Amino acid sequence: MxxxxxxxxxxxxxxxxxxxxxxxxxxxxxxxxxxxxxxxxxxxxxxxxxxxxxxxxPGALDPLTKELIYVAVSIANGCNYCINSHAAAARAKGMSDAQFMELMAVVGMASETNRLATGLQVPVDAAFLRQPPRSITED
Amino acid sequence: MxxxxxxxxxxxxxxxxxxxxxxxxxxxxxxxxxxxxxxxxxxxxxxxxxxxxxxxxPGALDPLTKELIYVAVSIANGCNYCINSHAAAARAKGMSDAQFMELMAVVGMASETNRLATGLQVPVDAAFLRQPPRSITED
Amino acid sequence: MxxxxxxxxxxxxxxxxxxxxxxxxxxxxxxxxxxxxxxxxxxxxxxxxxxxxxxxxPGALDPLTKELIYVAVSIANGCNYCINSHAAAARAKGMSDAQFMELMAVVGMASETNRLATGLQVPVDAAFLRQPPRSITED
Amino acid sequence: MxxxxxxxxxxxxxxxxxxxxxxxxxxxxxxxxxxxxxxxxxxxxxxxxxxxxxxxxPGALDPLTKELIYVAVSIANGCNYCINSHAAAARAKGMSDAQFMELMAVVGMASETNRLATGLQVPVDAAFLRQPPRSITED
Amino acid sequence: MxxxxxxxxxxxxxxxxxxxxxxxxxxxxxxxxxxxxxxxxxxxxxxxxxxxxxxxxPGALDPLTKELIYVAVSIANGCNYCINSHAAAARAKGMSDAQFMELMAVVGMASETNRLATGLQVPVDAAFLRQPPRSITED
Amino acid sequence: MxxxxxxxxxxxxxxxxxxxxxxxxxxxxxxxxxxxxxxxxxxxxxxxxxxxxxxxxPGALDPLTKELIYVAVSIANGCNYCINSHAAAARAKGMSDAQFMELMAVVGMASETNRLATGLQVPVDAAFLRQPPRSITED
Missing domain, CATH: 1.20.1290.10 (AhpD-like)
Incomplete structure (x- = not known):
C-alpha cells in the first residue's frame, strides 16, 4: 500500500x-x-x-450491462483490485458464472483482434465512420 | 500498413x-x-x-451486450481500427447514440478508478473473493 | 470519429x-x-x-506540475489527442521545450524500468511500504 | 520471480x-x-x-517533479513494484501525503479523459500542433 | 480468484x-x-x-522464438501469471538465463522508445511503409 | 507533432x-x-x-530475434511509429512475410490468454517459480 x-x-x-x-x-x-x-x-x-x-x-443501459463493461475495462487496464470488486458487484446484480465466462471470452477475443489490427496497421474502412474526417490542418 | x-x-x-x-x-x-x-x-x-x-x-449474453464489451475493451487497448469497426457493428445491432455515450461514461469512470486503485495499491477485500486464495507455495 | x-x-x-x-x-x-x-x-x-x-x-501541487503529470499519463495511456492538447496546455502554462524534453526522458526511463521490474517479477521491498500488508484472507 | x-x-x-x-x-x-x-x-x-x-x-525540472512523473507513469503502466519504490523515493524527496493524493487525482482524471478522447476518436485541433503535419507519403 | x-x-x-x-x-x-x-x-x-x-x-518461426515473443508480450500487457508460465515454458525449450536477461533488455528498450515516439508524436517515415496509405475517405 | x-x-x-x-x-x-x-x-x-x-x-540472442521481440512489444504498447519502423528493420534483417504473420499470430494469442489469466485472476503455479517467494514483510 x-x-x-x-x-x-x-x-x-x-x-x-x-x-x-x-x-x-x-x-x-x-x-x-x-x-x-x-x-x-x-x-x-x-x-x-x-x-x-x-x-x-440505470439509464440507456441497464445496471448489469454497465457492470459487465466495468469488469471488462478493468481487465484490459490490468487492475486486480477492480476486477475482483466489480466481478463481485456484477454477481450481486445477477451475473451468472456462464455470463462471466462469456464475458471473459469476448474480452480475450477482442484483445487478440485489437493486437492483430494494430500490428497490421489496418486503415479504417470509410464505411465505419460517422462523418467524413475533418482534416487536422483546417480550422 | x-x-x-x-x-x-x-x-x-x-x-x-x-x-x-x-x-x-x-x-x-x-x-x-x-x-x-x-x-x-x-x-x-x-x-x-x-x-x-x-x-x-448469442449465448448467456445477448449479441449487443457482447458488442458493447468488445468496443469497451478496444478503447482500453487503444485500437483505433477496432473502436471504429465494432462501434459500427454495435450500431448495426441497435446501439443508440445515448447508449454509446453511456458506454463511454462507464469506460471513462472505470479507467479513472482503475488507476486510483492501482496507485493506492489497495488490497483486495476478502469479501470479494470466490474462494480462499491458494498459496503459490503449496502444491 | x-x-x-x-x-x-x-x-x-x-x-x-x-x-x-x-x-x-x-x-x-x-x-x-x-x-x-x-x-x-x-x-x-x-x-x-x-x-x-x-x-x-492550484492545490498541494502547482498547475504546471499537474499538467506535466497529465501529459505523462496520456503518453503512457497512448492517447494521441490528449498528448497534443495537454502539451499545448502545458506550454500555455509556461513549459519550455527543455522541460518537455526532460519530461519525455523521465517517461521513457520509467517505462523501461517498469517493464524490467514486471518482467523480472521483482518483489516489493518491505522498506517501501507505508504499513504492513493486510492479508487478503483476514476480515 | x-x-x-x-x-x-x-x-x-x-x-x-x-x-x-x-x-x-x-x-x-x-x-x-x-x-x-x-x-x-x-x-x-x-x-x-x-x-x-x-x-x-536536477535539470530543467526539479528532482521531486521528476519523481512525481515517474510515479504517475508507473501507475499508468501498471508496475506495482515501481509504484511502491518511486512513491517511497518521492516521499524521501519531500512529497507530502496531500501532494500524493493530488497526484492520484490527476492520474485518475487523465486516464478518464484519455479513454473518452480515444473512444470518441476525437481529431486533434489544428491549434494544438507545433507545426503543420508532414504527410507520411512525402519524402 | x-x-x-x-x-x-x-x-x-x-x-x-x-x-x-x-x-x-x-x-x-x-x-x-x-x-x-x-x-x-x-x-x-x-x-x-x-x-x-x-x-x-513449429512454422516459419521456431518454437523457442515464439515462446520469447509470448513472454515479451505478456510483460508489456502486464500479465504476471503469463510471465511466469511462459518464462518456465521458454526455459523448458532451452532458454538460458543470459537469453532471458537479453530479452528483458530488448523489452525495456522498446518500451522506452515506444513512449518517446508516442510522446513526441513522430510521424511515420514514408520509407517504412509497405504500400502507399489508402485514404480512409475513399471506398 | x-x-x-x-x-x-x-x-x-x-x-x-x-x-x-x-x-x-x-x-x-x-x-x-x-x-x-x-x-x-x-x-x-x-x-x-x-x-x-x-x-x-548480437549476443545471446541473434539480431533478427531481437527485432521480432521489439516489434511485438511495440504492438502491445500501441506505438504505431515503432511498429512501422521496427517491422521495416526486421524486414531488412531478413524477416519474411510468413514470419511476420506468424509473429502476429503469437502476439494475438498471447494477448488473448493474457486477458483470460488476468480476468480469471489465476494464481501462479508453484512449479513455475525460480525460487520460493520472499515475503514482502521480511527484511
Missing part, C-alpha cells in the same frame, strides 16, 4: 459523511478498502463517489 | 473460402480491411473468423 | 451552458474538439468539465 | 562495482530488490543505473 | 477430454492453473487449447 | 555527431524521423542511440 487504509474512527467529517452515504445507498454496513484508501482526500472521495453513483445508475 | 491489403483476386483458395463464408454469414458483399490484411495468413484468417463467429454468437 | 463533433448551434441548452463556462473560465472563445464530441451527453460533459476544473486547480 | 535475487556475495565484479556506486550515490547501504534482480546482467545493470542517474538529476 | 480452480474430478466430460489431450501432448500429468480456471467454459477451453497448439507449433 | 522535426542544418554539434554515427553505423545517409524529433535533447539523443546500439547488437 502507498497510503494506509483508514478505519471509521480515523475519518475526517467530510469523509465520514461520504461513508454514511455509501452505507445508506448500498443498504449495507460494509465499506470496501478502495474508499478507505481514497478517504485521505475527502474532496476526491466525494467527487468519485458522486460520479460513480451517477454513471452507474 | 505493415502488410498490403489483399483484393479479392489476390486471395489464396483457402482465404477465398473464408471470405465467401464472411459474405454468406453477414448477408453482405462488403469485406472490411481487417480480413484483407489477415488474409496473408489463411490459417490465422480461418481460425480468427471461426473464433469470432463462435464467441459473438 | 465515432460521434460527429457538434457546432455551437447544435448544442442542447445544458451543453451550451457548459460551453459558456469553458469560455468564461479560459477567457477565450476557442472550445476544442474534445468538448464538441462529449457534448452529445450533456450530463457527462458537465461532470467531466466540473471535475477537470476542480482537479487541475 | 523469474530470476532469483542476488545477495552481495553472489555478484560479479562488474555488478559489485555498480552496487558500490549505488551505495555511494545514495549515501545508504540499502540496495533494493530491483537492482538485485537486474544484477544477473551486469551490462544492463550498469547501463540502467547510469541512465537513471543522468535522467533523474 | 474470480472463479474457483477445478480439480480433475470436477470437470465436465468435454473439459476432461481437453485435459487428456493436454497431458498427452505435453507428455506430463501436470495441468497448470490457467486451464483449471478456464475449464468452467469447456467450449472456450477447447478453442483456446486448440488455438495455442496451432499457433505455437 | 509535439516538437518539430529537425533538419540536418538545425542540429547542435552534439546532435550532429550522433547523426554522423547513425549514418556510419547503418552505412546509409537516411536518418529517420524518430532521431530528428529526439535531437532537441542531444543528451537524450546520445544516450538512447548508444543504448540501442548496445542492446540490439
Amino acid at each position: 502507498t497510503m494506509p487504509l483508514l478505519d471509521d474512527d480515523q475519518l475526517s467529517p467530510e469523509a465520514a459523511a461520504v461513508f454514511a452515504d455509501i452505507r445508506e445507498t448500498r443498504k449495507s454496513d460494509f465499506v470496501n478498502n478502495f474508499w478507505r484508501a481514497l478517504a485521505h482526500d475527502p474532496v476526491s472521495l466525494k467527487r468519485t463517489w458522486e460520479s460513480i453513483k451517477q454513471v452507474m445508475a | 505493415t502488410m498490403p491489403l489483399l483484393d479479392d483476386d489476390q486471395l489464396s483458395p483457402e482465404a477465398a473460402a473464408v471470405f465467401a463464408d464472411i459474405r454468406e454469414t453477414r448477408k453482405s458483399d462488403f469485406v472490411n480491411n481487417f480480413w484483407r490484411a489477415l488474409a496473408h495468413d489463411p490459417v490465422s484468417l480461418k481460425r480468427t473468423w471461426e473464433s469470432i463467429k463462435q464467441v459473438m454468437a | 465515432t460521434m460527429p463533433l457538434l457546432d455551437d448551434d447544435q448544442l442542447s441548452p445544458e451543453a451550451a451552458a457548459v460551453f459558456a463556462d469553458i469560455r468564461e473560465t479560459r477567457k477565450s472563445d476557442f472550445v476544442n474538439n474534445f468538448w464538441r464530441a462529449l457534448a452529445h451527453d450533456p450530463v457527462s460533459l458537465k461532470r467531466t468539465w466540473e471535475s477537470i476544473k476542480q482537479v487541475m486547480a | 523469474t530470476m532469483p535475487l542476488l545477495d552481495d556475495d553472489q555478484l560479479s565484479p562488474e555488478a559489485a562495482a555498480v552496487f558500490a556506486d549505488i551505495r555511494e550515490t545514495r549515501k545508504s547501504d540499502f540496495v533494493n530488490n530491483f537492482w538485485r534482480a537486474l544484477a544477473h546482467d551486469p551490462v544492463s545493470l550498469k547501463r540502467t543505473w547510469e541512465s537513471i542517474k543522468q535522467v533523474m538529476a | 474470480t472463479m474457483p480452480l477445478l480439480d480433475d474430478d470436477q470437470l465436465s466430460p468435454e473439459a476432461a477430454a481437453v485435459f487428456a489431450d493436454i497431458r498427452e501432448t505435453r507428455k506430463s500429468d501436470f495441468v497448470n492453473n490457467f486451464w483449471r480456471a478456464l475449464a468452467h467454459d469447456p467450449v472456450s477451453l477447447k478453442r483456446t487449447w486448440e488455438s495455442i497448439k496451432q499457433v505455437m507449433a | 509535439t516538437m518539430p522535426l529537425l533538419d540536418d542544418d538545425q542540429l547542435s554539434p552534439e546532435a550532429a555527431a550522433v547523426f554522423a554515427d547513425i549514418r556510419e553505423t547503418r552505412k546509409s545517409d537516411f536518418v529517420n524521423n524518430f532521431w530528428r524529433a529526439l535531437a532537441h535533447d542531444p543528451v537524450s539523443l546520445k544516450r538512447t542511440w548508444e543504448s540501442i546500439k548496445q542492446v540490439m547488437a
Whole structure:
C-alpha cells in the first residue's frame, strides 16, 4: 500500500459523511478498502463517489450491462483490485458464472483482434465512420 | 500498413473460402480491411473468423451486450481500427447514440478508478473473493 | 470519429451552458474538439468539465506540475489527442521545450524500468511500504 | 520471480562495482530488490543505473517533479513494484501525503479523459500542433 | 480468484477430454492453473487449447522464438501469471538465463522508445511503409 | 507533432555527431524521423542511440530475434511509429512475410490468454517459480 487504509474512527467529517452515504445507498454496513484508501482526500472521495453513483445508475443501459463493461475495462487496464470488486458487484446484480465466462471470452477475443489490427496497421474502412474526417490542418 | 491489403483476386483458395463464408454469414458483399490484411495468413484468417463467429454468437449474453464489451475493451487497448469497426457493428445491432455515450461514461469512470486503485495499491477485500486464495507455495 | 463533433448551434441548452463556462473560465472563445464530441451527453460533459476544473486547480501541487503529470499519463495511456492538447496546455502554462524534453526522458526511463521490474517479477521491498500488508484472507 | 535475487556475495565484479556506486550515490547501504534482480546482467545493470542517474538529476525540472512523473507513469503502466519504490523515493524527496493524493487525482482524471478522447476518436485541433503535419507519403 | 480452480474430478466430460489431450501432448500429468480456471467454459477451453497448439507449433518461426515473443508480450500487457508460465515454458525449450536477461533488455528498450515516439508524436517515415496509405475517405 | 522535426542544418554539434554515427553505423545517409524529433535533447539523443546500439547488437540472442521481440512489444504498447519502423528493420534483417504473420499470430494469442489469466485472476503455479517467494514483510 502507498497510503494506509483508514478505519471509521480515523475519518475526517467530510469523509465520514461520504461513508454514511455509501452505507445508506448500498443498504449495507460494509465499506470496501478502495474508499478507505481514497478517504485521505475527502474532496476526491466525494467527487468519485458522486460520479460513480451517477454513471452507474440505470439509464440507456441497464445496471448489469454497465457492470459487465466495468469488469471488462478493468481487465484490459490490468487492475486486480477492480476486477475482483466489480466481478463481485456484477454477481450481486445477477451475473451468472456462464455470463462471466462469456464475458471473459469476448474480452480475450477482442484483445487478440485489437493486437492483430494494430500490428497490421489496418486503415479504417470509410464505411465505419460517422462523418467524413475533418482534416487536422483546417480550422 | 505493415502488410498490403489483399483484393479479392489476390486471395489464396483457402482465404477465398473464408471470405465467401464472411459474405454468406453477414448477408453482405462488403469485406472490411481487417480480413484483407489477415488474409496473408489463411490459417490465422480461418481460425480468427471461426473464433469470432463462435464467441459473438448469442449465448448467456445477448449479441449487443457482447458488442458493447468488445468496443469497451478496444478503447482500453487503444485500437483505433477496432473502436471504429465494432462501434459500427454495435450500431448495426441497435446501439443508440445515448447508449454509446453511456458506454463511454462507464469506460471513462472505470479507467479513472482503475488507476486510483492501482496507485493506492489497495488490497483486495476478502469479501470479494470466490474462494480462499491458494498459496503459490503449496502444491 | 465515432460521434460527429457538434457546432455551437447544435448544442442542447445544458451543453451550451457548459460551453459558456469553458469560455468564461479560459477567457477565450476557442472550445476544442474534445468538448464538441462529449457534448452529445450533456450530463457527462458537465461532470467531466466540473471535475477537470476542480482537479487541475492550484492545490498541494502547482498547475504546471499537474499538467506535466497529465501529459505523462496520456503518453503512457497512448492517447494521441490528449498528448497534443495537454502539451499545448502545458506550454500555455509556461513549459519550455527543455522541460518537455526532460519530461519525455523521465517517461521513457520509467517505462523501461517498469517493464524490467514486471518482467523480472521483482518483489516489493518491505522498506517501501507505508504499513504492513493486510492479508487478503483476514476480515 | 523469474530470476532469483542476488545477495552481495553472489555478484560479479562488474555488478559489485555498480552496487558500490549505488551505495555511494545514495549515501545508504540499502540496495533494493530491483537492482538485485537486474544484477544477473551486469551490462544492463550498469547501463540502467547510469541512465537513471543522468535522467533523474536536477535539470530543467526539479528532482521531486521528476519523481512525481515517474510515479504517475508507473501507475499508468501498471508496475506495482515501481509504484511502491518511486512513491517511497518521492516521499524521501519531500512529497507530502496531500501532494500524493493530488497526484492520484490527476492520474485518475487523465486516464478518464484519455479513454473518452480515444473512444470518441476525437481529431486533434489544428491549434494544438507545433507545426503543420508532414504527410507520411512525402519524402 | 474470480472463479474457483477445478480439480480433475470436477470437470465436465468435454473439459476432461481437453485435459487428456493436454497431458498427452505435453507428455506430463501436470495441468497448470490457467486451464483449471478456464475449464468452467469447456467450449472456450477447447478453442483456446486448440488455438495455442496451432499457433505455437513449429512454422516459419521456431518454437523457442515464439515462446520469447509470448513472454515479451505478456510483460508489456502486464500479465504476471503469463510471465511466469511462459518464462518456465521458454526455459523448458532451452532458454538460458543470459537469453532471458537479453530479452528483458530488448523489452525495456522498446518500451522506452515506444513512449518517446508516442510522446513526441513522430510521424511515420514514408520509407517504412509497405504500400502507399489508402485514404480512409475513399471506398 | 509535439516538437518539430529537425533538419540536418538545425542540429547542435552534439546532435550532429550522433547523426554522423547513425549514418556510419547503418552505412546509409537516411536518418529517420524518430532521431530528428529526439535531437532537441542531444543528451537524450546520445544516450538512447548508444543504448540501442548496445542492446540490439548480437549476443545471446541473434539480431533478427531481437527485432521480432521489439516489434511485438511495440504492438502491445500501441506505438504505431515503432511498429512501422521496427517491422521495416526486421524486414531488412531478413524477416519474411510468413514470419511476420506468424509473429502476429503469437502476439494475438498471447494477448488473448493474457486477458483470460488476468480476468480469471489465476494464481501462479508453484512449479513455475525460480525460487520460493520472499515475503514482502521480511527484511
